[in-house]
Amino acid sequence: MKILTPEQYQKKGMRLQKMxxxxxxxxxxxxxxxxxxxRKEVFMETRHGHTRTVWYGFENPSPGPLLIDLHGGGFILGxxxxxxxxxxxxxxxxxxxxxxIDYPKAPGHPFPAAVDQVYAILEYxxxxxxxxxxxxxxxxxxxxSAGANLTAVTCMKAKKExxxxxxxxxxxxxxxDMATSAIEKPLPKGCIPPKFAYMFDSSYLxxxxxxxPNISPVYAQDEDLKGLPPALxxxxxxxxxxxxGVRYYNRxxxxxxxxxxxxxxxxxHCFMLKKSTLTTDAFEKVTRFLQQHLLGVSAGESxxxx
Numbered sequence: 001m002k003i004l005t006p007e008q009y010q011k012k013g014m015r016l017q018k019m020x021x022x023x024x025x026x027x028x029x030x031x032x033x034x035x036x037x038x039r040k041e042v043f044m045e046t047r048h049g050h051t052r053t054v055w056y057g058f059e060n061p062s063p064g065p066l067l068i069d070l071h072g073g074g075f076i077l078g079x080x081x082x083x084x085x086x087x088x089x090x091x092x093x094x095x096x097x098x099x100x101i102d103y104p105k106a107p108g109h110p111f112p113a114a115v116d117q118v119y120a121i122l123e124y125x126x127x128x129x130x131x132x133x134x135x136x137x138x139x140x141x142x143x144x145s146a147g148a149n150l151t152a153v154t155c156m157k158a159k160k161e162x163x164x165x166x167x168x169x170x171x172x173x174x175x176x177d178m179a180t181s182a183i184e185k186p187l188p189k190g191c192i193p194p195k196f197a198y199m200f201d202s203s204y205l206x207x208x209x210x211x212x213p214n215i216s217p218v219y220a221q222d223e224d225l226k227g228l229p230p231a232l233x234x235x236x237x238x239x240x241x242x243x244x245g246v247r248y249y250n251r252x253x254x255x256x257x258x259x260x261x262x263x264x265x266x267x268x269h270c271f272m273l274k275k276s277t278l279t280t281d282a283f284e285k286v287t288r289f290l291q292q293h294l295l296g297v298s299a300g301e302s303x304x305x306x
Contacts, residue, residue, distance in 0.1 A: 013107040051102060053121070055097070055098070055099050065094070065096040065134075067094070068140070068166075070147030075105060076107060096295075103150065142290075143170075146175065155229055156213065156214070169229050174233065174241065177219075178204070227256075236270075238266065
C-alpha cells in the first residue's frame, strides 16, 4: 500500500468529508422529518468552541438518567443521525435522556479537539444537571467506533479530574491502539480496507504519538484504569480492531474493573448500525447493561433472556 504524506491524507480526508455531507443530507432528511417530535438540535458553546448536539427524551419533566452518545466515523466522518434509531429506542426503553454529540472532526480538528470538547460538554451538563432535569448520579456514556475510543478516553479523563464519575461505559468496536499501523493489524475478510483506516488514523493523529493513552487507551498505566466505571465492550471477528478491543477488556479486568466482553466472530465493524440477528442480540445485551447501571435493574428483573 502506498503511504502518502500527512498533507495528502488531510486533503483526502477533507474531500471525503465533503462527499459524506452531501450524501448524508439526503439520506437523513426523511428520518429527521419523521422523528421531529422526538429530537431536538441544541448548539452548545464551551471553552473549546461551538458544537451541535441532538437531544432525545427531554420532554419528561422529572429528573432522570442521561446517556451520552458518541457516533462513529473514523474521527473524520459521521453524525448523531447515524445512531438515531438506537437512541430513540433506548430513550423509550430506559426512560432516560440521551444527548448525541457531533464532536469536532479531523483533519481540520485533529486530536485532542474531540476529546476536549466531549469532556467539556459532559462537564457542563454535570454542572447544570438541575437545569436540564438530569440525575447527575446516573450519567452513562457510550459510543461506536471512533466514538467508542472517545468514550474510553472520556472515562479516563473524568477519573483523573475526580469530579464526574459516569456510572458505566459501553464501547462498540472501538479503535484503541492507534500506535499500531492499520497495515500491521489483522485483515479479516470484510474489514475496513487498511488504506481507509490508515487515512482515518493519520488524520486524527496529526503527528501526535499514538502511544499516548488519550489516543490509544490500551497503553494506559494500571493506575489510570483502576476505578474506571463498569464497561461493556463489543468486538467483531471480521473487524481489524477485534484484538485491541479484547486487549483493552483484559487490561480492565486485570485492574479490577467490572467489564463484559461481547465477541461476535462473524460480525463486521459496527454491525449494530444495520439490522441483523447479531444487531438484535447486541442491542438487547447493551440495553440490559444500561438498565442495570442507569436504572438499577437486574438482568432477571428486566424480563429479557440470554
